[in-house]
Amino acid sequence: MLPDDVWELISNSYKYERRRCRKQFEEVCSRSSYRMIDYRNADVLKGFIGFWDFGKWVVIEHLAVSNNQVFHETMSMLLKQLIEQVDKNVIIVAEVDILLAPEHYLLKSEYVNAGFVENPYVYIQPSYHRGCASYPQRIMSFPHSISYEQFKDLRSLLYRFIYGKN
Structure with missing residues (x-):
């Protein structure tokens, strides 16, 4: 079950077209390849990172922070936790907008x-x-860049498993 405070943060952080409906998101959370790291202080949600573990790829789907005053600290901590949890042979990827708004x-x-x-x-x-x-976006990757062949494989994986497209 998806905690209400996580859903509220997703709803407040992502436009409708950039997130699933709650029912769909709860279904995703029940899949074995989907994981979430949340950061709480005194049981208050400060931020979370939702990601897919596809074996050789870990794909960040959502990353949000509840308080802009601690944005940097919370984001750094969440990314650090993810990097520490992932096998060193795995490439972590995230989608970032090409046309960046100030918050992006x-x-x-x-x-x-x-x-x-x-x-x-x-x-x-x-x-x-x-x-x-x-x-339109770019893919950011950790710990190194990816080849065009890797990008095409990753794009196919993302379209199929995350967005339900062929």
């Missing part, structure tokens, strides 16, 4: 500070909902 610059800089690198391939993130816009 902060997120991208946190990935860079954690050791992620931006790959040059344009990636189109489909909407989670029919009829909504897709978004």
Whole structure:
């Protein structure tokens, strides 16, 4: 079961087209390949990172912080925890917008500070909902960049398993 405070943070942090409905998200949370790290202080949710473990890839799907005043500290801690949990032979990836709004610059800089690198391939993130816009993005990866062949394999995996596209 998805905690109410996590769902509230997702709803407040991501536009409708960039997140599932609650029922769909709860179904995803029950899958063995989906995991979540949440950071709490005195039982109050400060942030979370939701990710898929596909063996050779770990894919960050959502990363959110509840308080902008501790954005840097919380983001750094969540990314550090994820990196420490993942096998050293696995590549961790995250999608970042090409057309960056001010809040996206902060997120991208946190990935860079954690050791992620931006790959040059344009990636189109489909909407989670029919009829909504897709978004041009780049893939950031840790601990190193990925080849174009790896990118194509990753894109296919993301489209199939995360977005339900062929």
